[in-house]
Amino acid sequence: MSTATATAHPNIALIKYWGKRDEALHLPTTSSLSMTLDIYRTTTAVTVGECESDEVWLGDARAPIAFGDRVSRFLDVVRSRAGDDRRARIHTVNTVPLGAGLASSAAGFAALAVAAAAAYGLDLDRRALTRLARRGSGSAARSIHGGFVQWHRGIGDETAGDESSFAEPVDASGLDPALVVAVVSAAEKPISSGEAMRRTMRTSPFYLPWVRSAEEDLAQMRAAIGVGDLRGVGEIAERNALGMHASMLGARPAVRYFAPGSLRVLDRIVELRAEGVTAYATMDAGPNVKVLCERSDAARVAAALADIAGVGDVVQARPGPAAAVVTG
Numbered sequence: 001m002s003t004a005t006a007t008a009h010p011n012i013a014l015i016k017y018w019g020k021r022d023e024a025l026h027l028p029t030t031s032s033l034s035m036t037l038d039i040y041r042t043t044t045a046v047t048v049g050e051c052e053s054d055e056v057w058l059g060d061a062r063a064p065i066a067f068g069d070r071v072s073r074f075l076d077v078v079r080s081r082a083g084d085d086r087r088a089r090i091h092t093v094n095t096v097p098l099g100a101g102l103a104s105s106a107a108g109f110a111a112l113a114v115a116a117a118a119a120y121g122l123d124l125d126r127r128a129l130t131r132l133a134r135r136g137s138g139s140a141a142r143s144i145h146g147g148f149v150q151w152h153r154g155i156g157d158e159t160a161g162d163e164s165s166f167a168e169p170v171d172a173s174g175l176d177p178a179l180v181v182a183v184v185s186a187a188e189k190p191i192s193s194g195e196a197m198r199r200t201m202r203t204s205p206f207y208l209p210w211v212r213s214a215e216e217d218l219a220q221m222r223a224a225i226g227v228g229d230l231r232g233v234g235e236i237a238e239r240n241a242l243g244m245h246a247s248m249l250g251a252r253p254a255v256r257y258f259a260p261g262s263l264r265v266l267d268r269i270v271e272l273r274a275e276g277v278t279a280y281a282t283m284d285a286g287p288n289v290k291v292l293c294e295r296s297d298a299a300r301v302a303a304a305l306a307d308i309a310g311v312g313d314v315v316q317a318r319p320g321p322a323a324a325v326v327t328g
């Protein structure tokens with residue numbers, strides 16, 4: 001029997017990943033760029049060789065069957081690389097509401113990839129870990145690293161070279177940002193990100209224009225990060241996210257994650273900017289709004305959002321750590 005435990009944190013994309021060009025390998029249509037957070041940690045333990053079939057636990061309860069199957073398929077990738085077909089018990093403790101567009105799958109599959117690789121004795125470098133985590137959930141590739149991270153679209157998976165689809169850290173030492181999360185709803189989303197991506201790609205006339213603009217957004221964002229220009233980073237992040245949601249609204253039938261509370265938060269952010277605060281919004285596959293601002297403005301932004309009808313918790317985050325094996 002062997003056990004390994006790992007932790008990981010969610011990441012929020014400032015340049016979004018929306019659409020897979022290869023469903024099985026989770027190869028993205030576009031490159032993306034994110035910030036790993038220091039909140040909502042996930043801790044996952046993998047114990048190999050004690051049970052006949054995979055057992056997946058979320059806290060004290062067995063995971064729903066569909067989720068357990070997804071974890072098992074991911075472990076099959078690890079097992080085939082390790083040449084070890086023993087089953088495993090997975091025990092995950094999340095501090096983030098699941099399935100609400102708060103990136104629970106990114107932290108979850110990053111922690112699982114690191115713990116499973118260690119428990120099955122795979123000796124993988126960080127780049128290989130990002131490629132492995134990607135197989136669980138695309139955005140999980142980015143949570144392998146801390147701070148700002150770029151996930152390269154790449155040209156394939158089968159090679160370990162620069163051309164494969166992996167994630168790597170981006171030097172953002174010129175920025176001192178915070179991300180304020182306004183929780184509009186922590187309920188599970190009505191449509192999964194995977195299904196929503198497929199529908200957008202297949203049916204939205206606005207998807208390809210968004211893909212084209214995302215390339216330019218990424219180049220401009222890299223330049224803004226390089227010179228420590230948080231306002232530029234925020235402007236690009238907000239337009240990239242709203243463009244992604246516009247492409248979803250154009251799907252048939254439309255995919256809409258905005259709730260009335262989300263729109264009120266977006267209005268308040270426009271007002272904050274008029275008051276001179278550098279604050280920009282981004283949204284994922286859910287109604288929650290994440291606001292990028294200067295670390296020194298985070299408390300002011302959080303207070304402004306907490307008063308809005310329809311907003312529940314408001315949580316302040318900063319750049320967080322890489323996924324890691326927990327020792328001792």
Ligand code: PMV
Nearest residue numbers: 013016017137138139284285
């Ligand atoms: O990795 P998934 O399937 O949960 O996709 C996440 C997609 C977004 O959160 C909407 C954007 C992103 O880049 O994280």
